[in-house]
Amino acid sequence: MFRKKGPLIICGILLFIVWNALLIFILLGRFPGHEGDKSISAGKAPQNGNVMEQLLQLITAFETELESQNKILLQIQSHKSLWEELKKNGTALRSKLDTKSNHTNVRSKFQSSRAVIPILVMACNRVTVKRCLDRLLEYRPSAELFPIIVSQDCGHMETAEMIASYGSKLTHIKQPDLSEISVPAGHRKFQGYYKISRHYRWALNQVFNSFSYSAVIIVEDDLEVAPDFFEYFKALHPLLKYDPTLWCVSAWNDNGREGYIDPAKSSLLYRTDFFPGLGWMLLKELWMELEPKWPASFWDDWMRHPDQRKDRSCIRPEISRTLTFGRKGVSLGQFYDKYLRFIKLNTEFVPFTTQDVSYLEQGTYDQAFENEVYSAPVVTAEELKNGKLSGPGPFRLQYSSAQSFKTLARGLGLMDDLKSGVPRAGYRGVVSFFSQGKRLYIAPPVGWTKYDPSWS
Secondary structure, three states, X not given: OOOOHXXXXXXXXXXXXXXXXXXXXXXXXXXXXXXXXXXXXXXXXXXXXXXXXXXXXXXXXXXXXXXXXXXXXXXXXXXXXXXXXXXXXXXXXXXXXXXXXXXXXXXXXXXXXXXXXXXXXXXXXXXXXXXXXXXXXXXXXXXXXXXEEEEEOOOOHHHHHHHHOOHHHOEEEEOOOOOOOOOOOOOHHHHHHXXXXXXXXXXXXXXHHHOOOOEEEEEEOOEEEOOOHHHHHHHHHHHHHHOOOEEEEEOOOOOOEOOOOOOOOOOOEEEEOOOOOOOEEEEHHHHHHXXXXXXXXXXXXXXXXXXXXXXXXXXXXXXXXXXXXXXXXXXXXXXXXXXXXXXXXXXXXXXXXXXXXXXXXXXXXXXXXXXXXXXOOEOOHHHHHOOOOOOOOOEXXXXXXXXXXXXXXXXXXXXXXXXXXXXXXXXXXXXXXXXXXXXXXXXXXXXXXXXXXXXX
């Protein structure tokens, strides 16, 4: 814009010069001794008084014109000075505006939207589904934005009646195929896992294909949700949508027991390579990818295999937004008595939708995460247990094999199992936890590159 003003200034100056040259030429042509003399000599000579009067009028007009042109010239020079100043400052101004615009675009990309995200409650034969549904309805901020769909398998009448009692507050759908499933030899005791996998496939197809939703939050019938459960998922939905390195958002921290989390960091979020489940959100695009190869059983461990995960991560919280109260189930209470019943459910409402979550993008997150982990001093489990760590932390405990990880985790009271080489709640091989008021990381040596699927 500023470059186009230069030619206009030059044209203005040239116009000024030409105008005055023409004016002088015209005035000279009206004085004796020039072409005007012919009219005087041919006729009666004008009187001297009239000539002088005309001359004075012409001089006055000339002075007036010169004064007017001088004002125009001064205006042109003034504008030129202003244009030069604008040109000088314009680049810096545009740079500031562009920087502000880019920052705004990054934040706005991850700002929560009014997307409709249904809650899919997977139910079977637990009448205690009432506890799950009551909390969902208590904390749900909008029935329009968070419709509840309860999908029931098993055909259990009492559970069906309990669900039906909620009337129009939710939608009740029923798995039509209740037949027994033919399972491989030796898997008869696992038939429940086959039925669950079949139910998931049917229910998710209903959500995405029949109801035509673009995202869903899956909740099992034995989960209780936190007060900010909906706020959490609403805020992270845009991040899941725009970051291709993510494939789910989970409300669960596998090591989220009292004493292993920082109670002052209820807003703290992590990336994790371990699929947590237990209250999680996925997009329709992911389901379209997974559905054609959906497994006959053990769907959650299948999700943790590298062929499905494809180096993608999930988001998880420091403090869980779900709590399981279902000790009895197909897993026969595995992990429940030792770990799951001690998981702390968040009680402090965190306004996630007003916070900037762009720090969870992979590029930004990885650099900060690795700097913190590998700048932390290495300590031993014995030093930690004996209270010999001085300073606020963080501190790092190092492992180099599957067995050394299991020994460390088991000794510290953390979940020690690995799925396709990935530890629970781990990211880039690192497990973060809190102990004795200090942040600690169980981490592989510097230079870690990838998981070893044989570590299972």
